[in-house]
Amino acid sequence: MTKITFKKGNDFYEQVYQVVSLVPFGRVTTYGAIARYLGSAQSSRVVGYAMNNSHARVPKVPAHRVVNRNGMLTGKHFFGSDNAMQRMLEAEGIIVENDTVMSFTALFWDPAVYLL
């Protein structure tokens, strides 16, 4: 009886990575949306925490497409340079100004809506 246990990152983490990987090119989503889609609407902080380890993940999850509910790049500091996250987003056609995604509501991709 071998119960598979992940030393780090429960299913929750895996699911977070999964959802983030599904965010389409040029779109963004929020921590809260992901948490809600996974059934834990109040675990948004945990989602952010999961992203912390996302860099160690392969394939690398597009963590730059995840922002907070205001469209603010709160996690930009976790990318090499301070404006690395912004540049990645801009490379996808997303306008970032003052650490905030412009037209955020239009670019917002809600997994609960587009995912089954």
Place this chain on the structure above:
DNA sequence: AAGGTGACAGTTT
């Protein structure tokens, strides 16, 4: 084993 931390979010001043 217990307490502290955080890439958030919602509510209250």
Place this chain on the structure above:
DNA sequence: TAAACTGCCACCT
């Protein structure tokens, strides 16, 4: 309207 406070849940020391 903007700033501050509180709840939340998994991880780390």
